[in-house]
Amino acid sequence: MKESHKSDFRKSCIKRLEFSSRFLKFYKDKKTVEKLEKFIELYNFKNILLYIPMSMEVDVLPLINKLRKRQINVFVPFMYKDSFKLVRYRLPLQKKRFGIREPNNSFCIQPRIDLAIVPVVGMDKEWKRIGFGKGMYDRFFYRLDYKPTIVFTQLTLCKANETLSNKYDIQADFVITN
Numbered sequence: 001m002k003e004s005h006k007s008d009f010r011k012s013c014i015k016r017l018e019f020s021s022r023f024l025k026f027y028k029d030k031k032t033v034e035k036l037e038k039f040i041e042l043y044n045f046k047n048i049l050l051y052i053p054m055s056m057e058v059d060v061l062p063l064i065n066k067l068r069k070r071q072i073n074v075f076v077p078f079m080y081k082d083s084f085k086l087v088r089y090r091l092p093l094q095k096k097r098f099g100i101r102e103p104n105n106s107f108c109i110q111p112r113i114d115l116a117i118v119p120v121v122g123m124d125k126e127w128k129r130i131g132f133g134k135g136m137y138d139r140f141f142y143r144l145d146y147k148p149t150i151v152f153t154q155l156t157l158c159k160a161n162e163t164l165s166n167k168y169d170i171q172a173d174f175v176i177t178n
């Protein structure tokens with residue numbers, strides 16, 4: 001029952017985000033990125049997990065470039081088996097599974113991040129993440145032996161007023177949208 005609710009909600013969020021990404025995308029990206037940047041400055045985060053955006057996600061590439069100029073370490077997911085590991089953001093990017101772009105593999109030890117900025121498809125009543133349904137972010141955080149600050153970001157707030165999440169789903173400390 002709950003799982004089918006969750007997948008219906010996921011589908012409706014994806015539709016909304018696809019629609020939303022067709023109008024004023026540039027403006028929404030800019031506003032959200034400004035907020036993310038202020039938040040990072042305020043708390044002085046130095047090691048940040050970001051992501052290489054898909055079209056319906058907030059375009060954080062300008063933010064990544066700014067942070068790198070300020071000596072802030074930016075990492076992005078590098079899909080590995082049922083989850084991902086962290087690699088430093090660097091060019092070139094290669095198109096991988098699900099059309100996601102990633103830097104080349106890196107064999108450095110896994111860094112300790114203090115902030116994770118996570119794209120979401122939706123959120124439920126408890127501010128828990130609904131993603132594309134592969135559980136990759138869930139597994140990544142479950143396997144970490146510390147807890148970084150977690151910020152969810154999306155182009156248009158898509159929040160359910162009921163509980164749809166299960167025990168693995170990650171929860172936001174902050175939500176930044178526009």
Ligand SMILES: Nc1nc2c(c(=O)[nH]1)N(C=O)[C@@H](CNc1ccc(C(=O)N[C@@H](CCC(=O)O)C(=O)O)cc1)CN2
Pocket residue numbers: 051052053054055056057077079084098100119131132133134135136137
């Ligand atoms: N930018 C970004 N990177 C990420 C994620 C993400 O959500 N966003 N991930 C989060 O786990 C991981 C990749 N996992 C993913 C799992 C499934 C789909 C997926 O089902 N994609 C749809 C297409 C979406 C679209 O319409 O563009 C598909 O393939 O049908 C995407 C990413 C790691 N990197």
Ligand SMILES: Nc1ncnc2c1ncn2[C@@H]1O[C@H](COP(=O)(O)OP(=O)(O)OP(=O)(O)O)[C@@H](O)[C@H]1O
Pocket residue numbers: 129130131132133134135136137138139142166168169
């Ligand atoms: N830590 C974990 N260990 C084992 N299975 C897990 C773990 N986290 C999530 N899963 C499983 O992964 C599957 C997908 O999870 P879920 O539907 O919550 O994905 P999602 O959060 O929407 O997507 P994603 O994290 O990929 O963007 C579920 O069957 C869930 O039980």
